Amino acid sequence: MPIYEFVCEDCGEEFEELLRSSNDIQNVTCPTCLGEHVAKKISVFASSAAGGKATSFWGGASSSCNTGSV
Numbered sequence: 001m002p003i004y005e006f007v008c009e010d011c012g013e014e015f016e017e018l019l020r021s022s023n024d025i026q027n028v029t030c031p032t033c034l035g036e037h038v039a040k041k042i043s044v045f046a047s048s049a050a051g052g053k054a055t056s057f058w059g060g061a062s063s064s065c066n067t068g069s070v
Contacts, residue, residue: 004028010035 007014008030017028028038 005041006030006038007041008033008035009037009039014041 001018001020003016003018004025005014005016006028011030011033013030013032015031019025019028025040029036030038
């Protein structure tokens with residue numbers, strides 16, 4: 001089940017919801033003001049491996065296109 005990020009258009013609260021499907025988005029209400037005017041935010045996927053190195057979406061360490069040749 002994916003976690004979606006929302007912002008309430010009534011009170012400005014930003015929150016996350018764990019939803020079974022994208023069809024459930026229409027039933028989301030703000031946990032602060034109970035408003036129904038919520039907008040799905042665009043999320044950016046990011047993760048870090050041990051040691052603070054960034055990883056790609058597929059889990060491999062990211063690189064700056066070094067091919068090993070000098």
